[in-house]
Amino acid sequence: xxxxxxxxxxxxxxxxxxxxxxxxxxxxxxxxxxxxxxxxxxxxxxxxxxxxxxxxxxxxxxxxxxxxxxxxxxxxxxxxxxxxxxxxxxxxxxxxxxxxxxxxxxxxxxxxxxxxxxxxxxxxxxxxxxxxxxxxxxxxxxxxxxxxxxxxxxxxxxxxxxxxxxxxxxxxxxxxxxxxxxxxxxxxxxxxxxxxxxxxxxxxxxxxxxxxxxxxxxxxxxxxxxxxxx
Amino acid sequence: xxxxxxxxxxxxxxxxxxxxxxxxxxxxxxxxxxxxxxxxxxxxxxxxxxxxxxxxxxxxxxxxxxxxxxxxxxxxxxxxxxxxxxxxxxxxxxxxxxxxxxxxxxxxxxxxxxxxxxxxxxxxxxxxxxxxxxxxxxxxxxxxxxxxxxxxxxxxxxxxxxxxxxxxxxxxxxxxxxxxxxxxxxxxxxxxxxxxxxxxxxxxxxxxxxxxxxxxxxxxxxxxxxxxxxxxxxxxxxxxxxxxxxxxxxxxxxxxxxxxxxxxxxxxxxxxxxxxxxxxxxxxxxxxxxxxxxxxxxxxxxxxxxxxxxxxxxxxxxxxxxxxxxxxxxxxxxxxxxxxxxxxxxxxxxxxxxxxxxxxxxxxxxxxxxxxxxxxxxxxxxxxxxxxxxxxxxxxxxxxxxxxxxxxxxxxxxxxxxxxxxxxxxxxxxxxxxxxxxxxxxxxxxxxxxxxxxxxxxxxxx
Numbered sequence: 001x002x003x004x005x006x007x008x009x010x011x012x013x014x015x016x017x018x019x020x021x022x023x024x025x026x027x028x029x030x031x032x033x034x035x036x037x038x039x040x041x042x043x044x045x046x047x048x049x050x051x052x053x054x055x056x057x058x059x060x061x062x063x064x065x066x067x068x069x070x071x072x073x074x075x076x077x078x079x080x081x082x083x084x085x086x087x088x089x090x091x092x093x094x095x096x097x098x099x100x101x102x103x104x105x106x107x108x109x110x111x112x113x114x115x116x117x118x119x120x121x122x123x124x125x126x127x128x129x130x131x132x133x134x135x136x137x138x139x140x141x142x143x144x145x146x147x148x149x150x151x152x153x154x155x156x157x158x159x160x161x162x163x164x165x166x167x168x169x170x171x172x173x174x175x176x177x178x179x180x181x182x183x184x185x186x187x188x189x190x191x192x193x194x195x196x197x198x199x200x201x202x203x204x205x206x207x208x209x210x211x212x213x214x215x216x217x218x219x220x221x222x223x224x225x226x227x228x229x230x
Numbered sequence: 231x232x233x234x235x236x237x238x239x240x241x242x243x244x245x246x247x248x249x250x251x252x253x254x255x256x257x258x259x260x261x262x263x264x265x266x267x268x269x270x271x272x273x274x275x276x277x278x279x280x281x282x283x284x285x286x287x288x289x290x291x292x293x294x295x296x297x298x299x300x301x302x303x304x305x306x307x308x309x310x311x312x313x314x315x316x317x318x319x320x321x322x323x324x325x326x327x328x329x330x331x332x333x334x335x336x337x338x339x340x341x342x343x344x345x346x347x348x349x350x351x352x353x354x355x356x357x358x359x360x361x362x363x364x365x366x367x368x369x370x371x372x373x374x375x376x377x378x379x380x381x382x383x384x385x386x387x388x389x390x391x392x393x394x395x396x397x398x399x400x401x402x403x404x405x406x407x408x409x410x411x412x413x414x415x416x417x418x419x420x421x422x423x424x425x426x427x428x429x430x431x432x433x434x435x436x437x438x439x440x441x442x443x444x445x446x447x448x449x450x451x452x453x454x455x456x457x458x459x460x461x462x463x464x465x466x467x468x469x470x471x472x473x474x475x476x477x478x479x480x481x482x483x484x485x486x487x488x489x490x491x492x493x494x495x496x497x498x499x500x501x502x503x504x505x506x507x508x509x510x511x512x513x514x515x516x517x518x519x520x521x522x523x524x525x526x527x528x529x530x531x532x533x534x535x536x537x538x539x540x541x542x543x544x545x546x547x548x549x550x551x552x553x554x555x556x557x558x559x560x561x562x563x564x565x566x567x568x569x570x571x572x573x574x575x576x577x578x579x580x581x582x583x584x585x586x587x588x589x590x591x592x593x594x595x596x597x598x599x600x601x602x603x604x605x606x607x608x609x610x611x612x613x614x615x616x617x618x619x620x621x622x623x624x625x626x627x628x629x630x631x632x633x634x635x636x637x638x639x640x641x642x643x644x645x646x647x648x649x650x651x652x653x654x655x656x657x658x659x660x661x662x663x664x665x666x667x668x669x670x671x672x673x674x675x676x677x678x679x680x681x682x683x684x685x686x687x688x689x690x691x692x
Binding site: 105199 | 514515517518521522525526529553557559560561583584585587588592595655656
């Protein structure tokens with residue numbers, strides 16, 4: 001991966017959105033290249049090594065999906081995140097079928113975009129097969145499926161364990177609700193109710209209740225984040 | 231009326247009718263001409279054969295009995311009424327008459343041989359117009375001239391009558407065809423005109439107009455009925471869209487007005503870190519609610535618009551129900567409610583897991599929020615008579631019967647639940663998902679409480 005690890009390509013035709021994206025992503029520590037149309041994006045995408053490409057679905061000269069397809073034809077496997085004002089259901093399927101790796105519907109929350117970009121960037125990095133995950137004084141034994149803080153056992157339901165495991169694996173990153181629903185429940189929609197918050201709330205009560213400091217944090221309007229105090 | 235006539239004459243039906251009348255007319259004229267000519271030829275042929283037979287008889291009389299015998303035979307024939315229309319004349323070589331019923335040998339035909347048609351004054355001199363005669367001229371071996379013929383005015387009269395009858399027939403056919411085509415076309419144009427008039431009225435004054443029916447139950451009435459029901463459907467849809475956009479406008483205005491008020495207040499006061507932070511947080515929460523509302527709306531209309539049945543897989547309703555119950559366990563606990571699943575082992579339907587999960591989740595969410603506090607919510611999945619049924623029941627206040635159909639409308643909220651959080655879209659989504667899966671929704675009294683039941687067609691049939 002090398003130099004490409006923190007480099008992003010953003011193909012977006014609306015100048016204001018592009019500028020906002022550049023601002024936000026560079027503040028988050030990425031080096032951002034902008035392309036205003038499909039052909040520019042295609043030439044940049046096929047020449048440089050990027051960690052993730054962010055591609056708008058509707059471009060002035062072509063369809064964002066066509067750009068991805070063309071890049072995949074020349075064996076560019078850089079993860080691609082499609083952003084689109086088009087609805088979520090059929091377009092998500094079509095976008096992913098065209099070689100996109102993730103999909104976000106406009107308008108979106110920047111934090112969620114960042115979370116998804118990080119997830120994609122990590123995906124290409126090496127996955128370490130650990131058997132025990134640790135954050136602060138929290139310990140997850142992935143083999144025994146047990147959780148403890150400062151040696152004290154915490155009882156979790158199997159699904160609650162999965163939720164916590166996914167959050168801990170993404171330690172320090174914001175995990176959007178929809179991503180949690182996708183990875184733990186294998187459901188592909190953004191719940192319109194606050195049910196995920198309630199569910200994670202119970203996990204938090206079990207994990208953070210009567211402890212020295214909280215580990216599970218809510219990021220308003222987006223999702224959750226597991227983080228130990230510095 | 232004259233406008234209708236002008237339209238009739240311009241219409242394509244009428245033009246086609248004219249083309250066919252022309253073709254049909256030509257055939258009829260050809261047929262009638264043939265009838266006429268063959269009748270005339272037959273009548274004339276018969277008369278000619280009779281004349282020729284007479285001629286042979288008379289020649290035989292001459293051959294056996296000579297001039298005297300021939301004269302006697304001719305006199306005999308003239309005296310007999312049977313030969314009334316026959317004309318006979320025997321003349322000397324100098325054309326001086328010997329016998330016969332002509333006053334003299336026709337002056338213009340001295341020396342003629344064979345068949346001749348002529349008008350002879352010598353036949354009936356007192357008639358105003360000399361009648362037409364047809365005769366066979368011959369010269370006997372002794373130089374005498376013999377003429378045997380018939381008056382043919384009768385024949386011509388007969389042929390003329392046939393001709394007149396045929397001409398009248400053709401004329402009558404043309405007139406009838408023209409009248410028929412005009413009236414048929416006019417009827418067609420009249421019905422089309424009714425449809426056109428309605429279309430114009432709709433363009434001018436909205437979808438309220440309908441095409442009038444004539445009660446004949448013919449294909450025109452059927453067309454009008456179909457168009458009317460199409461208009462009905464369009465009108466309903468437009469009314470729904472209008473309702474939805476009114477509601478969107480209303481539901482948008484509330485959070486937007488809140489945000490504006492908040493910003494206005496902040497604008498008027500000194501910057502203050504804590505205060506500004508809470509202002510930003512509140513505004514973001516309001517915006518999130520607005521965005522969530524939009525994504526719910528687009529989700530519902532996408533489910534309603536597209537045929538996604540091709541993406542259907544076999545899914546286990548029991549599994550979905552159990553997972554929803556597990557997911558909502560925490561939420562139920564918060565409300566001190568009991569949430570149970572009563573499920574058969576495997577209840578399979580063809581469907582979309584995401585959508586079914588979302589729909590059941592919405593029903594359970596409603597049951598927990600609007601049911602009795604510390605109440606009981608039961609999700610039940612059963613298989614009976616080949617159809618899969620999933621039901622969600624609570625023991626809360628229920629929904630009044632007269633409100634039950636309204637709850638599926640977008641943004642509709644019952645008075646009693648105005649204060650609970652929600653945007654009134656959940657049941658619209660449930661309804662859209664059910665429709666997509668061909669499932670029926672029933673709302674029943676759970677005495678106390680409410681029971682929603684989704685009945686799916688069996689996978690074998692779908």
